[in-house]
Amino acid sequence: MAKILIVDDDPDLVESIERLLKSKKHEVIAAYDGDAGLEKVRSEKPDAIILDVMMPGKDGYAVCKELKSDPDCSSIPVLLLTAVVSHIPTTAYSMRDGMEIEAEDYIDKPVEPDELVNRVEELLA
Amino acid sequence: MCILVVDDEKIIREGAECILVKEGWQTGTAENGREGLNLIATGSYQLLLLDLMMPGISGMEVLKNVRQSYPDVIVIVITGYATIENAVEAMKNGAYDFIAKPFTPDQLRIVVRRAFEKRDLMLETEALRRERRQRMQDFVNLVSHELRSPLNSIQQQLFNLLKGLAGEITSDQHMILERVQGRLSGLTGMIKNLLDVSRFETEPFLQNKEPVCLKEIVQEAVEICQDDAREKNITIMNKVSAKAAAVEADRQGLVSVFANLVSNAVKYNRAGGTVHVRSRSRGAHVEITVADNGIGIAPDHLERIFDRFFRIRTDETRHVIGSGLGLSLVKSIIKGHNGGIAVESVPGTGTDVTVRLPKSIQQLSLRAYSNCH
Ligand SMILES: Nc1ncnc2c1ncn2[C@@H]1O[C@H](COP(=O)(O)OP(=O)(O)OP(=O)(O)O)[C@@H](O)[C@H]1O
Ligand SMILES: [Mg+2]
Numbered sequence: 001m002a003k004i005l006i007v008d009d010d011p012d013l014v015e016s017i018e019r020l021l022k023s024k025k026h027e028v029i030a031a032y033d034g035d036a037g038l039e040k041v042r043s044e045k046p047d048a049i050i051l052d053v054m055m056p057g058k059d060g061y062a063v064c065k066e067l068k069s070d071p072d073c074s075s076i077p078v079l080l081l082t083a084v085v086s087h088i089p090t091t092a093y094s095m096r097d098g099m100e101i102e103a104e105d106y107i108d109k110p111v112e113p114d115e116l117v118n119r120v121e122e123l124l125a
Numbered sequence: 126m127c128i129l130v131v132d133d134e135k136i137i138r139e140g141a142e143c144i145l146v147k148e149g150w151q152t153g154t155a156e157n158g159r160e161g162l163n164l165i166a167t168g169s170y171q172l173l174l175l176d177l178m179m180p181g182i183s184g185m186e187v188l189k190n191v192r193q194s195y196p197d198v199i200v201i202v203i204t205g206y207a208t209i210e211n212a213v214e215a216m217k218n219g220a221y222d223f224i225a226k227p228f229t230p231d232q233l234r235i236v237v238r239r240a241f242e243k244r245d246l247m248l249e250t251e252a253l254r255r256e257r258r259q260r261m262q263d264f265v266n267l268v269s270h271e272l273r274s275p276l277n278s279i280q281q282q283l284f285n286l287l288k289g290l291a292g293e294i295t296s297d298q299h300m301i302l303e304r305v306q307g308r309l310s311g312l313t314g315m316i317k318n319l320l321d322v323s324r325f326e327t328e329p330f331l332q333n334k335e336p337v338c339l340k341e342i343v344q345e346a347v348e349i350c351q352d353d354a355r356e357k358n359i360t361i362m363n364k365v366s367a368k369a370a371a372v373e374a375d376r377q378g379l380v381s382v383f384a385n386l387v388s389n390a391v392k393y394n395r396a397g398g399t400v401h402v403r404s405r406s407r408g409a410h411v412e413i414t415v416a417d418n419g420i421g422i423a424p425d426h427l428e429r430i431f432d433r434f435f436r437i438r439t440d441e442t443r444h445v446i447g448s449g450l451g452l453s454l455v456k457s458i459i460k461g462h463n464g465g466i467a468v469e470s471v472p473g474t475g476t477d478v479t480v481r482l483p484k485s486i487q488q489l490s491l492r493a494y495s496n497c498h
Contacts, residue, residue, distance in 0.1 A: 010274055016281040019290050054274075083273055110280035113288050 002124050003027045005044065007037035007063065008052035008081065013109075017050065020113050021120065034058025038066060041073050048123045051103070052081045068102045077123040080106040126241060127151045127169050131161035131187065132176035132203060137226065141174060144230045145237065158182030165195055172240055175220075176203045177211050185215060192219035197248075199240045203228075265320055272316055280309050311446035318450040321381055322433070322457065333375040336485045339413060340365040342376070343402050346383035354391045354400070361387060361400040369404040370411050370484040378458045385451040386415040386478050392445050393476070394419030407481070410464075414479045421472040430468070431456045455480075 004026050008014050011032065018028045029044055031037040034057055041049065049067070053060035060080055067073045080103045105119055128150050130141045138154045145152050153170065155161040158181055165173065173191060177184035184202060191198055202215040202223045212223035221243060224236050283306050285291055287299065294302070343365045354361050372379075383402070390400040394417050401416045420441045422430065429435045436442070436449040459466050463483055470476040 010278050012278040013274075013281050016278070016285050019285055020288075023290050083277060109277040110284065113284050113290075 001025050001027065002047040003029065003044065004048050004050065004120065005029050005031065005037070005040055005046035006050045007031045007034065007040075007055075007060070008050075009033055009055045010052075013052075017111070017116070020116065024117055024120075026120075034060070034063040037063055041067060041076065046076060048120060049076055049078045050081060050120070051078050052109075054083055064103050077104040079104065079119055079123055081109050081111070082106050083109050126171055127153065128172045128174060128237065129153045129155065129161060129164055129170040130174045131155045131158065131179075131184070132174075133157060133179040134176070137176065137203065141233060144233050148234060148237075150237070158184065158187040161187055162190060165191055165198060171198060171244060172237065173198055173200045174203060174224075174237075175200055177215060178205065178208065185211070185218065188215055188218050188220055197244075199244050201236055201240055261323055265323060268316060268320060273313070276309060276313055276316075280306065280313075283309070307446060311448070314446075315448035315450060318385075318448060318454055322450055322454045333377075334373050335376060336371040337374045337376050337379060338367075338371060339369045339379075339404060339411065340367050342374075342379045343383050343387075343413065345380045346387050347402070349380075349384045350387045350391050353388070357391065357394065357396050357398070359391050359394055359396070359398045359400060361391070361402070363402050365402055365404040365413060369413075370406060372411060372462070372482045373485040374462055374482070375458075378461065382455045382458050382480065383413070383415070385455050386480070389451060389478075390415050390417035390419065390476070392447065393417070393442065406484075409484055410481045411484055412479050412481045414477050416475065416477045418475040421474055421476055422468070422470040423472050424470075427468055427470065431466075 006014050014030045021028050031040045051060045130138050132138050142152045175184050200220045202220045204212045205226050343363050347361050347363050405412045426437050431452045433453040434449040465481045467479045
């Protein structure tokens with residue numbers, strides 16, 4: 001069992017991922033924008049973070065950059081939720097951007113449940 | 126507006142300057158090409174009056190250099206009457222106009238004024254183009270976020286229902302939810318295609334072109350379609366030669382082309398069917414054919430399948446999800462690569478779609494080969 005933080009501006013999406021992870025007996029906390037996410041990371045010290053890339057205000061890339069440059073948080077693994085904008089092309093972009101900002105992993109929305117659970121397990125391992 | 130006069134003859138420099146200043150234009154002068162280029166590099170000049178016959182760097186060289194490095198600067202060349210061929214060559218190299226020595230004040234004024242008018246038009250066109258691109262970008266952002274987010278959210282919640290995370294569901298309910306899911310991913314696919322269509326129509330490709338290895342591109346495309354193929358027990362074979370000539374292409378654009386073609390070959394195929402992708406060299410071109418032994422296309426539909434949103438509606442295709450955008454996207458990408466596309470089909474037997482692309486120049490293709498593995 002691990003404590004996992006979800007940061008996404010879409011409450012329905014947060015709810016569905018929360019439900020999934022709770023079914024795997026994880027403790028789940030949520031934040032609905034970048035700044036609140038950063039705050040939660042610092043106050044709750046989660047074991048892993050699931051971070052949406054496209055959010056109004058501070059987006060996922062900015063949040064991730066900030067986390068990775070903070071020695072207190074940089075070791076917490078981050079899984080980026082990317083949304084492929086156009087056909088195959090952006091998958092490569094998402095990956096490149098994801099790698100550039102040192103996220104541990106990235107996955108396209110919508111996320112297939114088993115896949116998400118696997119990725120989270122890998123992050124925690 | 127600032128005009129630079131580059132001429133080795135003092136009398137021309139001063140004469141021109143005198144005329145131009147009287148018209149209210151600002152001027153600067155240089156007596157050779159080197160000095161002229163240095164002044165242009167400061168970015169303060171919009172128009173260059175350039176003598177072609179100078180000692181040191183020739184006017185023609187200055188012209189080529191300016192056209193390449195400062196495309197916004199308009200160049201008017203000054204030539205002697207005896208060397209009118211030079212003027213013609215200069216125009217070929219991107220000079221906007223020429224004026225022959227000796228010239229009258231009026232001639233100079235007219236030529237310069239015309240050049241400025243043309244520059245204004247050019248800038249206006251560029252601004253409009255940029256605005257259009259921006260609007261398209263805004264639209265793309267809007268669509269991708271405002272439309273995709275709720276769709277993602279719906280799909281995510283469906284996943285949970287299907288997984289039984291909100292309680293057991295009956296097999297009937299399961300079937301219905303799966304159908305909903307199918308339609309939703311069709312919708313997502315359509316949005317992706319729509320965005321690609323607008324992207325490839327507004328953005329010129331030239332920026333992203335690089336030599337690419339076709340076998341690799343096709344492999345990427347095949348992998349994208351593999352899940353759908355497996356579901357229908359369809360075998361896809363990438364028989365593109367590893368030695369197929371490299372082409373100069375927007376990599377992601379080409380993957381999109383073949384992903385769409387292979388996807389069609391799978392979607393409009395029967396269970397247990399096959400899809401073969403092969404290459405062939407044809408003079409200065411490479412041809413890639415995606416061949417299937419599926420349902421085929423009736424002759425009277427052949428012409429229309431590249432139209433946006435056109436889909437054939439028969440009993441065999443009714444259950445296939447799609448938006449009719451795939452082939453129109455394919456066509457505009459191929460057009461952006463100076464290529465062509467042809468379809469041959471026998472209803473009930475199968476379809477061959479052949480894409481023809483110009484080969485990249487030799488040394489580039491060598492580089493792509495070594496990157497191929
Ligand atoms: N290989 C093929 N065999 C038989 N019919 C085809 C084949 N490829 C295309 N078609 C026909 O041409 C139509 C247009 O194809 P296109 O790829 O543009 O759209 P789509 O496949 O319907 O939707 P989309 O590609 O946007 O998901 C299809 O609906 C289908 O009827
Ligand atoms: Mg299609």
